[in-house]
Amino acid sequence: MKVAFCTQDMQHVDAHFGWAKNIVIYEVNKAGYTMAETCQFGGSMFEDGNEDKLVPKLDALADCAIVYLSAIGASAAARVVAKKIHPVKVEATDTITALLDKLVVTINGNPPPWLRKALAKGEEQEFDFEDEEA
Numbered sequence: 001m002k003v004a005f006c007t008q009d010m011q012h013v014d015a016h017f018g019w020a021k022n023i024v025i026y027e028v029n030k031a032g033y034t035m036a037e038t039c040q041f042g043g044s045m046f047e048d049g050n051e052d053k054l055v056p057k058l059d060a061l062a063d064c065a066i067v068y069l070s071a072i073g074a075s076a077a078a079r080v081v082a083k084k085i086h087p088v089k090v091e092a093t094d095t096i097t098a099l100l101d102k103l104v105v106t107i108n109g110n111p112p113p114w115l116r117k118a119l120a121k122g123e124e125q126e127f128d129f130e131d132e133e134a
Helices: 051-060 074-082 096-108 113-121
Strands: 002-007 022-029 032-040 064-069 086-089
Touching: 002 096, 022 051, 022 096, 032 051, 032 096, 051 074, 064 113, 074 086, 086 113, 096 113
Parallel strands: 002 064, 064 086
Antiparallel strands: 002 022, 022 032
């Protein structure tokens, strides 16, 4: 599954979703994680009420199951959730690698229902129709 992190310094989850200069995206699975891409944003990110600033960020998260952030506004949160992406608010002191390590441990243990659902988002579901009875 793909997991995104809102960051200013590329090391910590230290950015409000709407104000993030960067979103770093990782591919995460039971074996570990690898960086997939970095998205950089400019322009008038600090302008409250400017919903257009969210469009490129929402597009960048299109394949993501989870986004870690330090804060998010109500309307932005609603738009993220509507795209079936789970926002996770964390302290700005949390490093991206520490959160990734913790996520891998959780995936390999007993993940909560929301995380099992997020993991399933990235997997193609297979149906065996021959086992069904008419």
